Amino acid sequence: MTKSRLPRDIFEECLDLLMKGETIEGCLNRYPDHSGELRPLLETAAATLKAVAVQPPVEARSRVRQGLLAAMSEKAARQRPVRFRWDMAPRWAMVAAAFVVLLATGSGVVLASAGSMPDQPLYAVKQVAEQTRLALTLSPAGKAGFYATLADRRVTEIVYLAQKGKPQQLAEVTRELDLHLARITDLARTDSSLAAKNAAPPEAALPEPASAPPLLGRSETSVTSSALPPSAAAGAIQPASTVVAGVDTLRGTEKNTGASVEAFSQYWNAGDGSLARTQLRDRVASKATNNSVLLRAALNRASPEARQALLRAIAVSETGYEKILQALFE
Amino acid sequence: MLKEEDLVREAVRGDQQAFARLYEEYFDRIYRYLYLKVGDRAEAEDMAQQVFLHAFRSIGTFKWQGTPFTAWLYRIAHNQVVDYLRKKTKRPMSVTLDDTVASSAKDPQHMAELSVSIEEVSRAMRQLTEAQREVLSLRFAGGLSIEEVASAMGKKPGAIKALQHAGIISLRRLLVVRE
Numbered sequence: 109m110t111k112s113r114l115p116r117d118i119f120e121e122c123l124d125l126l127m128k129g130e131t132i133e134g135c136l137n138r139y140p141d142h143s144g145e146l147r148p149l150l151e152t153a154a155a156t157l158k159a160v161a162v163q164p165p166v167e168a169r170s171r172v173r174q175g176l177l178a179a180m181s182e183k184a185a186r187q188r189p190v191r192f193r194w195d196m197a198p199r200w201a202m203v204a205a206a207f208v209v210l211l212a213t214g215s216g217v218v219l220a221s222a223g224s225m226p227d228q229p230l231y232a233v234k235q236v237a238e239q240t241r242l243a244l245t246l247s248p249a250g251k252a253g254f255y256a257t258l259a260d261r262r263v264t265e266i267v268y269l270a271q272k273g274k275p276q277q278l279a280e281v282t283r284e285l286d287l288h289l290a291r292i293t294d295l296a297r298t299d300s301s302l303a304a305k306n307a308a309p310p311e312a313a314l315p316e317p318a319s320a321p322p323l324l325g326r327s328e329t330s331v332t333s334s335a336l337p338p339s340a341a342a343g344a345i346q347p348a349s350t351v352v353a354g355v356d357t358l359r360g361t362e363k364n365t366g367a368s369v370e371a372f373s374q375y376w377n378a379g380d381g382s383l384a385r386t387q388l389r390d391r392v393a394s395k396a397t398n399n400s401v402l403l404r405a406a407l408n409r410a411s412p413e414a415r416q417a418l419l420r421a422i423a424v425s426e427t428g429y430e431k432i433l434q435a436l437f438e
Numbered sequence: 439m440l441k442e443e444d445l446v447r448e449a450v451r452g453d454q455q456a457f458a459r460l461y462e463e464y465f466d467r468i469y470r471y472l473y474l475k476v477g478d479r480a481e482a483e484d485m486a487q488q489v490f491l492h493a494f495r496s497i498g499t500f501k502w503q504g505t506p507f508t509a510w511l512y513r514i515a516h517n518q519v520v521d522y523l524r525k526k527t528k529r530p531m532s533v534t535l536d537d538t539v540a541s542s543a544k545d546p547q548h549m550a551e552l553s554v555s556i557e558e559v560s561r562a563m564r565q566l567t568e569a570q571r572e573v574l575s576l577r578f579a580g581g582l583s584i585e586e587v588a589s590a591m592g593k594k595p596g597a598i599k600a601l602q603h604a605g606i607i608s609l610r611r612l613l614v615v616r617e
Binding site: 114123127149151156157158159160161162163164165176180183229230233 | 454455457458459461462465466469470473474479483486487490491494495553554555556558559574577578579581584599600602603606607609610613
């Protein structure tokens with residue numbers, strides 16, 4: 109029966125099976141009369157399939173995506189022209205164009221993107237929204253506060269990617285985290301508005317950040333599961349929303365101090381950098397501890413292929429926060 | 439989860455998020471296809487960007503009349519390769535470190551453990567006919583079915599199978615050092 113079939117049809121059938129995971133021997137068993145001519149072709153096909161299964165570099169995907177976003181922004185800007193009332197540098201023009209895109213696509217899209225993860229379609233929108241917000245935050249204290257918020261988001265993404273077993277993307281997000289933390293250090297060291305000054309106590313009370321327990325040591329201390337939300341402690345791979353919810357539970361104070369970014373700006377404008385510095389220091393100390401706990405807890409749930417990248421992320425996070433606190437305590 | 443057909447329909451209507459999802463779905467395959475065709479990672483990345491930019495700018499003109507979206511997208515990619523090869527000056531292929539691997543003898547008696555790099559496959563495929571090369575690129579790197587390849591190339595499925603069979607026979611000979 110098999111001899112009546114054309115060789116090309118038999119090869120195609122076997123190739124299709126190979127692509128679906130069948131072994132060469134499994135294919136040959138179906139057509140023993142043709143194994144002599146079929147084997148070398150299937151071996152070549154298998155080797156070729158393996159050779160072409162290259163993963164594009166994460167940076168390549170990101171660069172191409174950015175190019176596409178720019179084209180989308182350009183198209184949206186052409187369709188809805190926006191007039192600016194002041195001269196803007198090209199960077200501001202791009203940021204404003206991105207802002208228009210965000211407005212054009214609707215706040216719902218931006219909101220929907222807020223919890224998206226690096227391996228999800230709306231992540232690019234999230235990145236644009238973050239960059240837009242950053243560019244529109246004028247005060248150094250405000251920027252420092254927002255970078256601290258961005259660092260929290262990167263940690264949440266790292267925890268998620270560790271569970272998903274995506275070490276390459278995890279490494280990229282770790283680089284972003286490193287940049288955010290370094291930026292806070294730079295702002296703390298170089299911006300005079302954040303320098304310690306003698307100043308009168310504030311007239312209005314601000315929400316108090318949670319007290320900061322000492323930083324954990326660098327050894328792999330285990331974190332008791334009671335510190336984690338039950339779903340996270342179960343060890344199963346969590347969907348992104350659950351990871352974010354679980355992280356938010358541990359971050360409880362984040363919501364309480366959400367107004368402090370704007371408060372920093374108010375005090376900066378009032379010329380009182382000392383309070384901004386103190387508030388930032390307390391906030392960063394709290395975040396340093398929380399994020400260290402989260403990342404170390406993630407070690408228990410990380411897939412083996414992501415473990416090394418996660419350890420690197422822990423080192424980056426703890427070192428980065430130490431440098432910030434050193435700069436803020438100077 | 440939207441089906442591809444729905445995503446394409448929304449993208450044609452101007453939904454940029456739908457197009458973004460199509461990008462995420464196809465980027466890897468288009469990249470591999472281009473990498474296999476040109477044998478250069480950096481060029482493949484640049485061309486992949488051009489493919490998706492071109493697709494984004496012209497998605498509004500896409501129609502479902504007899505041409506699946508997959509075939510349409512790969513035609514754009516194919517045209518990028520054609521343009522690239524036209525612009526490329528005629529010069530000897532630069533030798534990369536991978537060439538040292540390619541030149542090592544491959545004993546036909548041990549072909550069960552054949553291991554080749556994508557650069558070796560790319561170089562070998564340049565010696566196939568254009569049609570054979572296109573079929574193998576779309577099938578192996580692009581992951582297209584016989585029917586999708588037939589649609590992309592404007593040929594019948596039987597012709598595609600014949601090209602595929604002939605192509606793999608030739609590729610086998612090219613990847614093995616003749617004694």
